Amino acid sequence: MTSLRDVAERAGVAVSTASAALNGTRPVAAATRRRVERAAAELGYRPNLLARGLQSKRTRILALLFPAPRSGFGLTEMQFATGAAEAAGELGYHLLLSPESADPIEELRHLTGLGLVDGVLLMEVGLDDERTAFLAESGVPFAMIGRTREPGGIDHADIDFAATADAAVAHVAGLGHRKLAFFNLAEDTHAARYGPAIRAGAEFERAAKEAGLAYVGGYRPGSAEDGGKAFEDLIDAHPDVTALAVMDDHAAAGVIAAVARHGRRIPEDLTLLLVLSSARVAGMFHPRLTTLEPPSTELGRLGARMLIGRLQDESQGGPRARLLPCRLVVGDSSAPPREGGTW
Amino acid sequence: MTSLRDVAERAGVAVSTASAALNGTRPVAAATRRRVERAAAELGYRPNLLARGLQSKRTRILALLFPAPRSGFGLTEMQFATGAAEAAGELGYHLLLSPESADPIEELRHLTGLGLVDGVLLMEVGLDDERTAFLAESGVPFAMIGRTREPGGIDHADIDFAATADAAVAHVAGLGHRKLAFFNLAEDTHAARYGPAIRAGAEFERAAKEAGLAYVGGYRPGSAEDGGKAFEDLIDAHPDVTALAVMDDHAAAGVIAAVARHGRRIPEDLTLLLVLSSARVAGMFHPRLTTLEPPSTELGRLGARMLIGRLQDESQGGPRARLLPCRLVVGDSSAPPREGGTW
DNA sequence: TTGTAGGCGTTATCAT
DNA sequence: ATGATAACGCCTACAA
Numbered sequence: 248m249t250s251l252r253d254v255a256e257r258a259g260v261a262v263s264t265a266s267a268a269l270n271g272t273r274p275v276a277a278a279t280r281r282r283v284e285r286a287a288a289e290l291g292y293r294p295n296l297l298a299r300g301l302q303s304k305r306t307r308i309l310a311l312l313f314p315a316p317r318s319g320f321g322l323t324e325m326q327f328a329t330g331a332a333e334a335a336g337e338l339g340y341h342l343l344l345s346p347e348s349a350d351p352i353e354e355l356r357h358l359t360g361l362g363l364v365d366g367v368l369l370m371e372v373g374l375d376d377e378r379t380a381f382l383a384e385s386g387v388p389f390a391m392i393g394r395t396r397e398p399g400g401i402d403h404a405d406i407d408f409a410a411t412a413d414a415a416v417a418h419v420a421g422l423g424h425r426k427l428a429f430f431n432l433a434e435d436t437h438a439a440r441y442g443p444a445i446r447a448g449a450e451f452e453r454a455a456k457e458a459g460l461a462y463v464g465g466y467r468p469g470s471a472e473d474g475g476k477a478f479e480d481l482i483d484a485h486p487d488v489t490a491l492a493v494m495d496d497h498a499a500a501g502v503i504a505a506v507a508r509h510g511r512r513i514p515e516d517l518t519l520l521l522v523l524s525s526a527r528v529a530g531m532f533h534p535r536l537t538t539l540e541p542p543s544t545e546l547g548r549l550g551a552r553m554l555i556g557r558l559q560d561e562s563q564g565g566p567r568a569r570l571l572p573c574r575l576v577v578g579d580s581s582a583p584p585r586e587g588g589t590w
Numbered sequence: 591m592t593s594l595r596d597v598a599e600r601a602g603v604a605v606s607t608a609s610a611a612l613n614g615t616r617p618v619a620a621a622t623r624r625r626v627e628r629a630a631a632e633l634g635y636r637p638n639l640l641a642r643g644l645q646s647k648r649t650r651i652l653a654l655l656f657p658a659p660r661s662g663f664g665l666t667e668m669q670f671a672t673g674a675a676e677a678a679g680e681l682g683y684h685l686l687l688s689p690e691s692a693d694p695i696e697e698l699r700h701l702t703g704l705g706l707v708d709g710v711l712l713m714e715v716g717l718d719d720e721r722t723a724f725l726a727e728s729g730v731p732f733a734m735i736g737r738t739r740e741p742g743g744i745d746h747a748d749i750d751f752a753a754t755a756d757a758a759v760a761h762v763a764g765l766g767h768r769k770l771a772f773f774n775l776a777e778d779t780h781a782a783r784y785g786p787a788i789r790a791g792a793e794f795e796r797a798a799k800e801a802g803l804a805y806v807g808g809y810r811p812g813s814a815e816d817g818g819k820a821f822e823d824l825i826d827a828h829p830d831v832t833a834l835a836v837m838d839d840h841a842a843a844g845v846i847a848a849v850a851r852h853g854r855r856i857p858e859d860l861t862l863l864l865v866l867s868s869a870r871v872a873g874m875f876h877p878r879l880t881t882l883e884p885p886s887t888e889l890g891r892l893g894a895r896m897l898i899g900r901l902q903d904e905s906q907g908g909p910r911a912r913l914l915p916c917r918l919v920v921g922d923s924s925a926p927p928r929e930g931g932t933w
Numbered sequence: 934t935t936g937t938a939g940g941c942g943t944t945a946t947c948a949t
Numbered sequence: 950a951t952g953a954t955a956a957c958g959c960c961t962a963c964a965a
Binding site: 248250251252262263266267270272273294295297298299300301302303 | 957958959960961962
């Protein structure tokens with residue numbers, strides 16, 4: 248390990264001068280600076296992050312609190328992590344992947360007590376999340392990917408459910424549909440997901456009504472089987488439905504199977520939208536489903552950037568909130584409704 | 591931040607004694623130890639990891655080199671990460687998520703030069719991976735999830751492709767099938783995946799032959815469309831094939847669609863196996879596919895444990911290699927072959 | 934403009 | 950068994 252001392256010796260200056268030359272933290276003669284820089288380069292010098300952190304009380308390490316993978320977990324969550332790690336890296340920070348245990352609060356207490364991280368990034372934030380209270384109270388800088396019911400003064404990056412619903416509804420309405428059904432996430436979905444479920448449900452209903460579409464909600468199938476059943480119920484009660492937006496991948500699979508059982512086809516007899524899933528997943532369906540793809544990587548990036556921004560600039564203004572809409576990726580499951588066709 | 595000094599003061603001992611009492615690094619009178627422990631507990635003392643690391647030259651931080659998410663990326667890779675993070679946490683280590691940039695070597699040089707990490711965990715290891723050479727040369731402890739062509743002296747945890755193929759073949763043969771086809775990963779798959787492709791292909795062929803099954807290989811569809819085409823080609827050349835194992839999720843989707851186009855059914859007319867994919871993904875297909883699910887979380891855990899083991903015990907023996915088979919999860923796509931049926 | 938000295942929190946060494 | 954002291958590598962005064 249080559250230290251600053253080695254560099255200083257080689258450049259024939261004092262350690263503090265070498266430090267200043269490298270960090271620009273105080274005026275240094277141009278010639279001296281060049282000598283130091285050359286010495287550093289020749290020695291392949293890298294400042295020791297531990298020493299720097301010990302001194303400066305800032306480690307430039309962020310922790311990402313990562314929930315244990317469970318059903319419904321996948322690409323999106325991974326993109327949060329990689330996005331955050333990337334953005335952190337670009338700003339000279341590192342990201343610690345901190346899997347959440349049974350007792351997240353104790354976990355947090357431990358993690359922040361170590362003095363290892365400058366701030367914490369929360370994901371899978373519940374509508375009422377005890378972690379936010381703890382962090383706020385203990386004064387640890389943090390930001391959320393997602394948001395609590397009342398994000399109030401907390402920095403966060405989340406999906407813009409209103410804009411997402413508007414885009415979906417506009418797509419469907421533009422094709423000529425007059426009635427839209429919505430299958431929400433299952434009730435027993437992890438509480439953390441409840442936020443997205445609540446918001447998406449509310450916004451789809453609002454958007455549909457604003458666009459003059461009839462709207463059918465209330466279904467929450469959480470598996471392929473449930474999806475099929477929900478679809479049967481739906482067409483039973485609403486035989487005139489021609490468009491359906493589904494939040495759960497498995498439920499969508501069940502819907503597709505059910506449509507086939509009826510001898511009907513997608514998109515001719517039903518326009519099917521997959522909400523909050525990736526185009527990659529959509530490509531596994533036949534036909535390839537139209538998707539509203541969450542900007543997960545970007546949300547991860549934003550979260551990290553917000554947190555770092557706050558760490559670096561204490562005087563930063565009020566809390567930042569960034570909401571990003573899902574991207575509409577039109578697949579082969581979108582088409583105008585069949586004339587006069589009913590189930 | 592309460593420091594060891596505070597604890598020592600409160601316990602009425604010297605800092606070094608407090609340290610010793612807490613770490614058991616030298617004999618301490620039982621009474622003294624208790625006083626110190628009580629003081630520490632009362633103050634909520636946590637040792638500062640940076641200071642400790644600076645002094646001991648060991649940070650107890652591992653870096654996981656994480657490739658940028660690309661097509662074909664998903665649950666498996668995330669499970670490597672979470673598994674590794676979990677296992678590390680259990681052993682008192684932390685995991686740094688280090689996304690790989692365009693220049694992995696430079697990235698590694700940077701990362702290891704910082705003195706921030708004790709060791710590196712590699713994933714998505716290619717058959718010939720330049721990173722291993724660099725790490726070996728620079729003396730940084732590391733382990734692989736996956737393996738190079740010749741893992742030689744490098745610790746690694748990987749899938750046991752031989753046992754996986756045996757299990758798949760036994761399952762198929764047990765149902766009465768006499769001929770097995772295999773769709774490998776697409777050729778243009780990221781080089782890192784090439785290892786799994788090579789090994790799986792070779793082992794399926796071997797296992798089939800050993801079990802007395804006819805074997806058809808050589809197909810490498812990388813998309814739903816390709817999967818459909820490959821299936822057409824397959825039944826054209828081998829109308830008597832009754833069982834098919836597919837490595838690519840999208841290709842499997844294409845096969846399913848193609849079977850349906852022929853007015854045939856799964857599993858009555860074709861037993862379909864999804865290799866190296868999760869049961870979760872399999873559940874999105876209809877019917878639910880039989881899967882050979884990689885033990886990704888466990889591989890991540892093993893990788894971390896191996897690395898930590900080596901860090902803690904220099905005198906550890908030769909390189910450790912752990913190969914774990916995929917788990918066979920029987921779905922609704924497995925059935926005995928139809929008597930005398932051909933395509 | 935540059936060098937010296939002190940300290941960040943911890944552990945290791947050396948006395949006592 | 951315990952206490953003082955010196956590092957670890959860096960940065961920030963302060964002095965020159």
